[in-house]
Amino acid sequence: QVQLVESGGGLVQAGGSLRLSCAASGRTFSMYAMGWFRQAPGKERAFVAAISGSGRITSYTDSVKGRFTISRDNAKNTLSLQMNSLLREDTAVYYCAASGHYAYTTTAYDYWGQGTQVTVSS
Numbered sequence: 667q668v669q670l671v672e673s674g675g676g677l678v679q680a681g682g683s684l685r686l687s688c689a690a691s692g693r694t695f696s697m698y699a700m701g702w703f704r705q706a707p708g709k710e711r712a713f714v715a716a717i718s719g720s721g722r723i724t725s726y727t728d729s730v731k732g733r734f735t736i737s738r739d740n741a742k743n744t745l746s747l748q749m750n751s752l753l754r755e756d757t758a759v760y761y762c763a764a765s766g767h768y769a770y771t772t773t774a775y776d777y778w779g780q781g782t783q784v785t786v787s788s
Contacts, residue, residue, distance in 0.1 A: 675782030688745040688762030696740040704758035
């Protein structure tokens with residue numbers, strides 16, 4: 667079993683930056699592909715970014731390309747999402763998740779954190 671805990675959310679003005687972190691339990695962190703997802707009011711949970719176990723492969727949803735960067739530190743069992751040039755449309759609860767394989771859909775992920783709120787004001 668894996669426990670995931672997100673942190674770093676908060677209120678930021680449009681154009682600003684936030685860095686989200688996800689701390690994972692266990693000693694097999696590098697075996698999991700990791701992802702960030704977000705859920706805005708009235709919408710389904712949506713893919714944001716994914717990273718392979720080694721950290722060498724990353725993917726992003728089109729709306730965040732060039733603005734967000736996903737990374738991981740396997741020595742510290744942590745996952746990060748650097749968010750720059752934030753838009754009001756980025757407002758959502760952000761979740762980190764772990765999967766046994768590299769994937770882009772919520773159903774492919776086995777473990778989820780509780781989420782952290784990101785609010786972007788205009």
